[in-house]
Amino acid sequence: MKTVCLVLAGTLAMSGLAMAQAPEKGAAAFKDNCVLCHGDNGAGSDMGKVLKVKDLRTKEVQDESDENLAKIVREGKNNMPPFKSRLTDDQVTELIGYIRHLAAPAP
Numbered sequence: 001m002k003t004v005c006l007v008l009a010g011t012l013a014m015s016g017l018a019m020a021q022a023p024e025k026g027a028a029a030f031k032d033n034c035v036l037c038h039g040d041n042g043a044g045s046d047m048g049k050v051l052k053v054k055d056l057r058t059k060e061v062q063d064e065s066d067e068n069l070a071k072i073v074r075e076g077k078n079n080m081p082p083f084k085s086r087l088t089d090d091q092v093t094e095l096i097g098y099i100r101h102l103a104a105p106a107p
Helices: 002-033 046-050 066-075 089-102
Strands: none
Touching: 002 089, 066 089
């Protein structure tokens, strides 16, 4: 039983560590694939605003499930192209972590 608890605790700690690093890792994917339309801060670039992209910082976007955001990134939606051929599953996960980070208030 102690072994199971230790393994579970270790897994949860590693998971938390991965989540904490996700915004940092996802920043590169965001810069390479999203900034052109969504802007540096997720609010939308001038071109993005013409395309009517969503402000990634809004409650509407932040309330989406990770699964739905991943689907949108992979398959595209409205004017957004699909990125399934450009991003790995890990990169999509890291990118979603970064999108979540955009809504976080500045310290």
